[in-house]
Amino acid sequence: MKNKKPTRVITIDGPAGAGKTTVSKLLAARLGCAYVDTGSLYRGIAYEVCRCSLNWHNDDELDTLLSSISFELKLQPEGVYRLFSSGQDITDYIRTPEITMLSSDLSAKKAVRQALLGFQREIAKNSDAVFEGRDMGTVVFPDASYKFFLSADLKIRALRRYNESITKEGQQKQTLLEIEQSIALRDRNDSSRENAPLKPAKDAIMIDSTELTPEQVVDKIAAYITREGNF
Numbered sequence: 001m002k003n004k005k006p007t008r009v010i011t012i013d014g015p016a017g018a019g020k021t022t023v024s025k026l027l028a029a030r031l032g033c034a035y036v037d038t039g040s041l042y043r044g045i046a047y048e049v050c051r052c053s054l055n056w057h058n059d060d061e062l063d064t065l066l067s068s069i070s071f072e073l074k075l076q077p078e079g080v081y082r083l084f085s086s087g088q089d090i091t092d093y094i095r096t097p098e099i100t101m102l103s104s105d106l107s108a109k110k111a112v113r114q115a116l117l118g119f120q121r122e123i124a125k126n127s128d129a130v131f132e133g134r135d136m137g138t139v140v141f142p143d144a145s146y147k148f149f150l151s152a153d154l155k156i157r158a159l160r161r162y163n164e165s166i167t168k169e170g171q172q173k174q175t176l177l178e179i180e181q182s183i184a185l186r187d188r189n190d191s192s193r194e195n196a197p198l199k200p201a202k203d204a205i206m207i208d209s210t211e212l213t214p215e216q217v218v219d220k221i222a223a224y225i226t227r228e229g230n231f
């Protein structure tokens, strides 16, 4: 039997609002490969913690929940994944401010990161993909074909999130200042945690997106990939 060709992984890490999602989706569409938003998995765990009213500070309770969680990322015809938890599509419930903050708190837990590690690596075996997250290049895929780290000024990141929430909800749930404070808090949480903190991999290409459009960032990344060899 012929060996299956190894799949290739592009990692895009960075803080909230740096443009990872838009850029990763556009890049995946341009390269004709899959796009995986690993933040949705941390959000999915936060959703389950809320649904079960779990005391996640208790390690035994958290371990029991983690061993019972069954996630599936199902690729939709339009090329995006939706997150299913025990067969239920929870994609539309994981973007509230509460779930956002809780997912950051839970992501500092070793047991949570451990539970998702193998799952993420399994997804990568299916097809070439752009993986977006915080520790893609450092921990989950240290041997990725290409690694990028996106950053941008805090104020710009907050403004992007604010504008996105207007388009999504039609009305504002959080003020610009509240969004900025919540992003700053998450930055601190995500970068200072002991387990797989948010930081660029040593061999990541750094891109500051403060003054760039998503298309310009994708152009930069695509140019780098083509210069290095075809994806």
Ligand code: DC
Binding pocket: 016, 038, 039, 040, 042, 043, 100, 103, 104, 107, 108, 132, 133, 134, 135, 136, 186, 190
């Ligand atoms: O990318 P996001 O905002 O949807 O991620 C939600 C939280 O999940 C984020 O605050 C930190 C955590 N996360 C993580 O620790 N590692 C990842 N690879 C992705 C997300």
